[in-house]
Amino acid sequence: MPKRLTPEDRWETDFEVPVPGEGRRIGPLEVLFQRLLNRTERLKNRVADILGLPWDATPPDTLAGLAGRVGTLETNQGGTTLSAHRTAPVLDHPDGSVTAAKLDAVRNAPTITPSPGDWLLGGLASGTGVGKLPIGQANGVPLLNASGALASADAYLSRGSVTSAVDWNTLTNAGTYEIASGAFGTGSANTPPAVTQQGHLLVLKTSGATTQVYVPKSADPGIYWRQYAGGTWSSWATAGVMYGSNSNGSYIRFADGAQICWGVNVGAGPDPQTIIYPAAFVSPPAVVVTLSDWPPGHISVDSQWGYGTTQQRFRKYYADGTVYTSTAYWFNYIAIGRWK
Structure with missing residues (x-):
């Protein structure tokens, strides 16, 4: 009378197959069939665990029937089996040596645009970092762009x-x-x-x-x-130092905020005379004005007034104190202040 074997949910690796030509013994064949049933049961349960749906594996199973099951499973997994495999907590090996510490999820990044610390592939040896390819941000920049390509060096x-x-x-x-x-x-x-x-x-x-x-x-x-x-x-x-010049004279600016403006042989005009600085100050500077072409002792500069950040006005006098109104002479000036 045939013996009914009950499948067990475990891996089997050691098969005792009868050698051709030798007498067949029910003992080894029974062990062989039992182990085949055990492997089938284990495979059925692991497929169900990974894909999230029961897999009855009832024989006989035609190719058409298998295709229909795969389609059903893909539909339930959002249209792709990749997500099912990606989220599998553990992918066992027949010898039972592969655990979550050795082979975790294929990738932990939920999208193609990763966050800091995300990685691709699983660790292929003990430890948390072996075999991982980082795809998360490094120094604030994603290693992959939204299309999955390497991010530009720019x-x-x-x-x-x-x-x-x-x-x-x-x-x-x-x-x-x-x-x-x-x-x-x-x-x-x-x-x-x-x-x-x-x-x-x-x-x-x-x-x-x-x-x-x-x-x-x-x-x-x-x-x-x-x-x-x-x-x-x-x-x-x-x-840092900046130098510049224009029709009003020359200037030099220092990084600490100091500024010097000056003019040489500026044509004298009617009284009062106005100096326009080549660069503006943030507050009225200290100014010195001298005439450069006049009979010594006859004309002097006095009563500087009209202080401002962009100009300075002054008067010219004869030695007797009367205002000098001629335009025949030239003057020099220097202004020292701050540009910031």
């Missing part, structure tokens, strides 16, 4: 615009930032001495230090820089 070069109040201690990702005036507004901290000047911030970064270099886009001639090392930011340092 993403590391241009960090975009900073338009609102910010603590400059937080601008530490390597690259170039466009700085708007809002980045100096109320609530900002640790800004360079450029006050409200728009410009570009370059961040250079190595394993041991971070350097910020700020270059204003305005008339500010300064270049400002500082460095973070050993857990501390240094003070902002300044360098």
Whole structure:
């Protein structure tokens, strides 16, 4: 009478198959069939666990029937079997050696645009990092773009615009930032001495230090820089000098805010004489005016008045105190003050 075998949910790897030509013994065949049933049962249960639906595996199973089952499973898994396999907690091996610690999900990133710390593929050995390909953000830039391709290197070069109040201690990702005036507004901290000047911030970064270099886009001639090392930011340092000239004279600006304007052999005009500075000051400067072409002792400059940030007015006098009105002489001047 045939013996009914009951399948067991376990892997079987050691099969005792009778050697051809030898007498067949029911013992080895029974063991063989039992192990085949066990493997079938184990496979059926693992498929059901992975795909999330029962898999009865009732024989006989035709190709058409199998295709219909696959279609049903794909529909229940949102149209793709990839998501089902991706979320499988454990993919066992017949010898039972593969566990979640060795082979986790194929990837943990839920979308193609990853977040910091996401990775692709699973660990193929013990440990949490072996065999993983990072796809999350590095220094604020995704390693993959929305199409799944490698992100452009330009993403590391241009960090975009900073338009609102910010603590400059937080601008530490390597690259170039466009700085708007809002980045100096109320609530900002640790800004360079450029006050409200728009410009570009370059961040250079190595394993041991971070350097910020700020270059204003305005008339500010300064270049400002500082460095973070050993857990501390240094003070902002300044360098830079600007020279210029126009029809009103010449000027030189220093990064610390000092400015000098001067003119040589400026044609004298009717009284009162007006000097127009070649560059404006933020407050009236100190001014010295001398005549450069007159009979010594006959004409002097006095009563400078009309102080301003863009011009200076003065009168010329004869030795007897009367106002000099001729235009035949020339004068020199120098003004020292601040441009910021």
